[in-house]
Amino acid sequence: MMTGEPLCILLVEDNPDHAELAMRNLEQAMIANKVVHVEDGQQALDYLFHRGTFSDSATYPKPHLVLLDLRLPKIDGLEVLSQIKADEKLKMIPVVILTTSSAERDLAMAYEHHANSYVTKPVDFESFSTLLRDLGFYWLAWNKRPW
Amino acid sequence: MPLKHLMDTFGRKDRLWLITAPLIIAVIVAIGLYVAISSYLINDATDKIRNVLLSQRGLHLYIQKIMHPTFYRARDNGKVALDFYAPEIFSSSFIVRNMHEFYNGERKKEGLPLIYYKMASHNPRNPLNQADEQETLLIKMFNEHRNIHEFKQIQTIKGQKFLFYARPFLETNTACLRCHGKREDAPAGLLALYPGEGGFNEQAGVFRAIESLRVPINNEMTAAIIATTSVSIGLLALLALFFFNTRLRDLVKAKTEDLSLEIEERKAREAELEDKNAELERFTYTVSHDLKSPLITIKGFAGSVIKDVKNGRLDRIERDLQRITEAADKMGALLNDLLELSRIGRMINRPATCAMQHLIQEAMQALEEAITSTGTEISIQPDLPEVTVDQTRMVEVLQNLLENAIKYRKESIPLKIEIGLEQTNYGPTFFVKDNGIGIEQDYLETIFGLFNKLDTRSEGTGIGLALARRIIEFHGGKIWAESQGPGQGSTMYFTLPMAATTTP
Helix, strand or coil, rough: CCCCCCCEEEEECHHHHHHHHHHHHHHCCCCEEEEEECCHHHHHHHHCCHHHHCCCCCCCCCCCCEEEEECCCCCCHHHHHHHHHCCCCCCCCEEEEEEEECCCCHHHHHHHHHCCEEEEEECCCCHHHHHHHHHHHHHHHHHCCCC | CCHHHHCCCCCHHHHHHHHHHHHHHHHHHHHHHHHHHHHHHHHHHHHHHHHHHHHHHHHHHHHHHHHHHHHHHHHHHHCCCCCCHHHHCCCCEEEHHHHHHHHHHHHCCCCCCCEEEEEEEECCCCCCCCHHHHHHHHHHHHHHCCCCCCCEEEECCCEEEEEEEEEEEECCCCCCHHHCHHHHHCHHHHHHHCCCCCCCCCCCCCCCEEEEEEEEEEHHHHHHHHHHHHHHHHHHHHHHHHHHHHHHHHHHHHHHHHHHHHHHHHHHHHHHHHHHHHHHHHHHHHHHHHHHHHHHHHHHHHHHHHHHHHCCCCHHHHHHHHHHHHHHHHHHHHHHHHHHHHHHHCCCCCCCEEEEHHCCCCCCHHCCCHHHHCCEEEEEECCCCEEECCHHHHHHHHHHHHHHHCCCCCCCCCEEEEEEEECCCCCCEEEEEECCCCCCCCCCCHHHHCCCCCHHHCCCCHHHHHHHHHHHCCCCCCEEEEEECCCCCCCEEECCCCCCEEEE
């Protein structure tokens, strides 16, 4: 928006309905040029580390924001988060935990692993829309990135 | 602690034992002690009266060996009349008897008990010396058994205890026969004094008499009884204390062991409770997460539909409503599963013994359609044992395992399932082995978690294995998965240690 660079969001969400809801809202807000949806932790890491089907970094660019669910099949969200934050190149990508869980332990563990933000999915549709729009605007438009 | 209360901690049997055992021991010791003390005291008394008798013996010998020869010489020299005889000078028994009376007189003055002296013969000159029945027997015994030198006996006369001590008198020799031989050989004075036949016709080399002393030993016996009683009572007290102490120590030890066992059990229960709490926490977390998810879907798409309707965008409404319906169904299914899971805490049926074979067939019947439609081949080891289980629940476990195998089969090849029993580290273990898509090493444990699914798109809520684990654990068994990795098939193992697994 502000630069010519296409903005990309990586949405890590195992629930296809939630993913669809998030995608619709993100698209409607017209914040990102591209929203990539992956269904589990394994795929998320494969995408970020350009492994397997995601080896082409032109087709699968480094995201400007990761929306990460915590409860994921195969590799869970916390593990994905800690791998991102342990990687020199990836650790600057803002990771927002987007989850149904409001458990204190999850919240604490997420920040322990250097999550940039933690939000719970609102049940109400309007709030859900507003949240995703605001999130997108904040991280992609207002927030300054070092790259 | 009051003694009464302390005694109450012992059982009836204990108490009886505590009292009897020291008593028996004390009585045995008392008897032994009494025998030992009294025999010591009697020996001591014997020594004393033996001395009295020996000193009298000395006087006898003096009379025989010195006085008599002196008199005979005086008579031979004509200094004494030939027929002179006086027992006061000649008879050693007369002299000693009289000397003893003086001795007793002196004892009396000293306040000492009298010692009764008697010389007894079956052929006495003086009727005073006539032997009674026992003395006659003693004379006979000493004559026949020359190795026996003394005789002692405790006698009770009119309630008084006496020590009776007897020795044979000096052996009769030729000198003695002057007065004790033929009557005509005896001095005329003697014959005048003793007109009877008593004391004559004796022979040399025999004991013609015994000397005896009788001394009261009441004091000694009393001392023995007092000593025995006091020592025994002391011993009894000590023993009772010892037994009491030993028993108490045993009791305390047993109690301590009981207590430490109890503590261990309590700790185990606490750990179990902690596990249960942690499980409950995970459960609540899962439930809230998994129930909230469809709710977000429902409200989210409902909101989207409303908006779309307002905007006249109708193309995706049907699909969205379908999502809403599916999410509601999912929620319903989850709620059912939760209800099911909560029911496992209570067995539906009492455990009963039946053939594992039979349970497997029941599970297969329930899945008949899926098995036939997928062309699944199931082989069952023929000699499976009998198990004691809640049959309905065990069929559910088997059904879940088979369902999973079918759900995660390889599309490319026909599914083959093998069910059998083998030995593992956990003992006899049932297994359900398939040639399906396999499980990655990291997920072998995750799959047993509540609502955990490896593949989000697969059917079901992900409760099957969690349910199976709960049922198996409820039976006291263990369930786990093994797989060589993706594409390599997988094997589910479970044990049933609580059930009596017997080979038919």
